[in-house]
Amino acid sequence: MFSNPTLDVPVRPRRLRTSGPMRALTAETRLAPANLIQVLFVRDGIDSPVEIASMPGQYQHTLDSVLPEVQKAIDAGVAAIDLFGVPKDEDKDAAGSVAWAEDGILNRAIAAIRQEFGEQIVIIADTCLDEFTDHGHCGPLSTDDFGVVSVDNDAAVEAYCKMAISQAKAGAHTVSPSGMMDGQIAAMRAALDDAGYSHVSILAYSAKYASAFFGPFRDAVGSTFTGDRKTYQQDPANRRESLYEAALDIEEGADMVMVKPATAYLDIIREITDFSPVPVAAYHVSGEYAMIEAAAAQGWIDRKAVALEALTGIHRAGATMILTYYATEAAGWLNQR
Structure with missing residues (x-):
């Protein structure tokens, strides 16, 4: 008769995986609703929410319909919302001036x-400014002596300062510059302080890559953008540049720093977390969301399990705050555990 003698194995890591309570007891990373930030879009000129075709389950909201969404986030224990505005096409101009109106x-x-x-x-x-300019770039454009058109860094920073002050005046707790312009954090910090908003914090998009994962977001904000943003957003091949950018933003007064996108840049999240004295955020972006939704719709993956695994991985890499379209829903899942 076949027998299976006990192996002489004194170290058995599986002992700590024997049950759900044991796994929970020994878990090294605990994703919680308070780690999550719900991304929301509000669009001018619509009477009811409009579903975003490339982001199933996400909507451009009206001023009325966004309020229940915020309440849902609060009820689920979500810590924050990140708010994007979508203006009417006729309100867009080359400077993006409706952004600070x-x-x-x-x-x-x-x-x-x-x-x-x-x-x-x-x-x-x-x-x-990309949602507000008629060309879709993150700042006003200028042409150099050789006919090369690019975003005017300093003019963009000036516009961000006006935008930040207007947002603080409207009631924002935090402003979040995502244009990757040189010197934007120092200028905005000074502008906010001079205007009497020293209590308003800055979440800096410190390591924002010129990523193909942003595609569905352009549907979400009705972008008219063509071309690319490679002259001001980072090359996906670069690592040290992200560390440098984050260090500069912290030196200039950023209260929090961010890596965007998230799942393809977990190494960057970890390295910035290792040296940053301020909290580190990551943005689980539209393309990351859309891929999960598309695969789940085909029945190829377990939607809930994959979404939570992705968010847990981002948190494990070091992000204490995760901007995600799943925030409220994921918080509900976490509350049921």
Whole structure:
């Protein structure tokens, strides 16, 4: 008769995997609702929410419909929302000036949410111009002596400062410049302080890559953009550059720094976390969301399990804050564990 004698194996890591409670007891990473930031879009000129075709389950909201979404996030324990504005096409111009207009869609949305919810949730405002310019770039364009057209760095920074002040005035707790312009953090910090908003924090997009994962986002904000942003966003091949950019932003006064996208850049999240004295965020972007949704729709993956695994991996890499379209839903899943 065949027998299977016990092996002489004194070290058995499987002992700590024997049950759900044991695995929970020994888990090294604990993703929680408070680690999550719900990304929301508010669009001007619509009467009801519009589903984003390339991001199933995500919507461009009205000023009225966004409020219940914020309430859902609060009820689920989500720590913050990140708010993007989508203006009418006729309100866009070369400078993106509706971005800092008091009656612009983003500032109206910030004000409505702050009035309704006060300090119940952190309101992060996207502080960039790509949604507001008629050309879709993250700042005004200029042409050099050789006919090369590019984003005017310093003019863009000046616009970000005006935008940040208007967002702070509307009620944003945090402004979040994503344009990757040189010197933007120092200039915005000085502008906010001079305007009496020293209490408003800055979440810097310190390591934002010129990524193909951003594709569906352009549907979400109705972007008119063509071309690429390789002259101001980072090359996906580069690592040291991200560390340098993050260090510069921290030196200039960033209260938090971010890596975007997330899952293809876990090494960058970890390396920045290892030296950063400020919290590190990561943005689980539209393309990452869309790929999970598309595969799940085909029945190829378990949607919930894969989404939570992706978010846990981002947290494990070092991100204490994760901007994600799954935030409220994922928080609900975590609350049921």
